[in-house]
Amino acid sequence: MSDLLSLGASGVRTYQTALATTSENIANAGNASYVRRTPSIREITGGTGFNTSSPNGMGSSAFNILRAGNAYADQTLRTAASDLSRTEAGSVWLERIETALGSGGLSSRMTAFFAAGTALQADPSSTALRAGMLSAGSSVADAFGVTARALDDSAAELDGQAGQAAAELTRLNQAVLKVNQGLVKTAPGTSAMAGLMDQRDDLLQQMSALTDIDVKIDDYGRATVRAAGPNGPVLVDPRDASEVAYGRTGSNVALAVRPPSGSPTVFDPEGGSLAGMVEGAQRIATTRDALGRIAKDLTETVNTLQAAGDDLKGNAGTDFFEASTTDPTQFKVILTGGDQIAAAGRAGGSRDASNLVSLAGKRSTMGFEGSVQGLVTDNAATLKQRRLVAEAQTTIRDGAITTRSELTGVNLDNEAVDLLKYQQAYQASSRVIQVAKETFQSILEIR
Numbered sequence: 001m002s003d004l005l006s007l008g009a010s011g012v013r014t015y016q017t018a019l020a021t022t023s024e025n026i027a028n029a030g031n032a033s034y035v036r037r038t039p040s041i042r043e044i045t046g047g048t049g050f051n052t053s054s055p056n057g058m059g060s061s062a063f064n065i066l067r068a069g070n071a072y073a074d075q076t077l078r079t080a081a082s083d084l085s086r087t088e089a090g091s092v093w094l095e096r097i098e099t100a101l102g103s104g105g106l107s108s109r110m111t112a113f114f115a116a117g118t119a120l121q122a123d124p125s126s127t128a129l130r131a132g133m134l135s136a137g138s139s140v141a142d143a144f145g146v147t148a149r150a151l152d153d154s155a156a157e158l159d160g161q162a163g164q165a166a167a168e169l170t171r172l173n174q175a176v177l178k179v180n181q182g183l184v185k186t187a188p189g190t191s192a193m194a195g196l197m198d199q200r201d202d203l204l205q206q207m208s209a210l211t212d213i214d215v216k217i218d219d220y221g222r223a224t225v226r227a228a229g230p231n232g233p234v235l236v237d238p239r240d241a242s243e244v245a246y247g248r249t250g251s252n253v254a255l256a257v258r259p260p261s262g263s264p265t266v267f268d269p270e271g272g273s274l275a276g277m278v279e280g281a282q283r284i285a286t287t288r289d290a291l292g293r294i295a296k297d298l299t300e301t302v303n304t305l306q307a308a309g310d311d312l313k314g315n316a317g318t319d320f321f322e323a324s325t326t327d328p329t330q331f332k333v334i335l336t337g338g339d340q341i342a343a344a345g346r347a348g349g350s351r352d353a354s355n356l357v358s359l360a361g362k363r364s365t366m367g368f369e370g371s372v373q374g375l376v377t378d379n380a381a382t383l384k385q386r387r388l389v390a391e392a393q394t395t396i397r398d399g400a401i402t403t404r405s406e407l408t409g410v411n412l413d414n415e416a417v418d419l420l421k422y423q424q425a426y427q428a429s430s431r432v433i434q435v436a437k438e439t440f441q442s443i444l445e446i447r
Helices: 002-027 071-103 106-122 127-185 191-208 272-308 354-366 368-408 412-444
Strands: 037-043 060-067 213-217 223-227 234-236 243-249 252-258 265-267 321-323 331-333
Touching (some): 002 412, 060 191, 071 127, 071 213, 071 272, 127 191, 127 243, 127 331, 191 213, 191 223, 272 321, 272 368
Antiparallel strands (some): 037 060, 223 234
16 A cells, blocks of 8 residues: 555655646746746656566656747847847937937028028128128027037937946846856756746846847856857856946947956947947937038138128128137137128128128038038938838847747646646545555454
């Protein structure tokens, strides 16, 4: 009867574990980071040779808790999510540039300035028209300043967010290191081990949203993670975790990995939100430089024409604008009155407007308004393209999520079948114990 009791007891223990595992699957059916687990049920066989004591088996045991992980599906999802994060992050800063370029009404104010010059051509001696052109010049200067400051504010905001993202990546490195340390201390084939692996994969997924990563898993399940591909710097390995830093020098930005010992290594992310931010920083800097060149060309052109003509009183023209020596977008009108506008050519008289005609010609040849509109159009076209790419990448990412879920997720229909099967097996094992007890009691009652 002891064999019968042992068989029943082993079955109860086995299917108790199986029921617990299935219940855990059901409880986590809506958890995207949870990977389905299955008990590995095996027969406990009797010994062989001189150790054989029973012609029957010794029952069953749930030797391991198997985790339905799929490395390929995980990597595919990480890559898809990383690509999408880069595109979405880059689009954010293209939208900031679009807003900045429209914030000062620069294009319309430049048009108003040149239109005021054209109106003054018809009546060069008009005090009102001269005052209007002076006011339009001040509006242009203000528009350049507002636009430049909006771009600078966007760059500062980007720096703050990139710094936070780098700090978050550092935190994730430390978290993966703790999981690595926990994996080597945890018994394999247990729910605790499966839980740590789920946590590891979830952390890796979060890391891939920040930068593209290369992941290698060792026999213990520990992850070695590199940034920017298989040849990039190590973010975390089984022993150490590195710090990630973001920095700016002028218009140049950089990311670096600083290990616990050794020198920092600069890396260029190809995916994740950090890649989108680096790209955004470059776009903002390029737009800011282009804006500065347009402002410089405008102020120098107008001042050169002023110097070549005479004002209303017949005096040689003086500078119309005064620009900062360090930032050409920061300039102002320094004429104190409309009569100082050099509308006439040299010695042309108060009714001459040849200098204003030259200004209109420079408007066409230099293409000031067209250059500003070109910045807006180019940015808008790039933003539209990124949005289309983001739509495609979202579809790819969603497909990767679906594939991974089908391979590793919980199917409630299957779990319901397993639950019923294990419940019946548990009840049957309990019945074996009951039969053994009843049989043993019957034997004891024989007189």
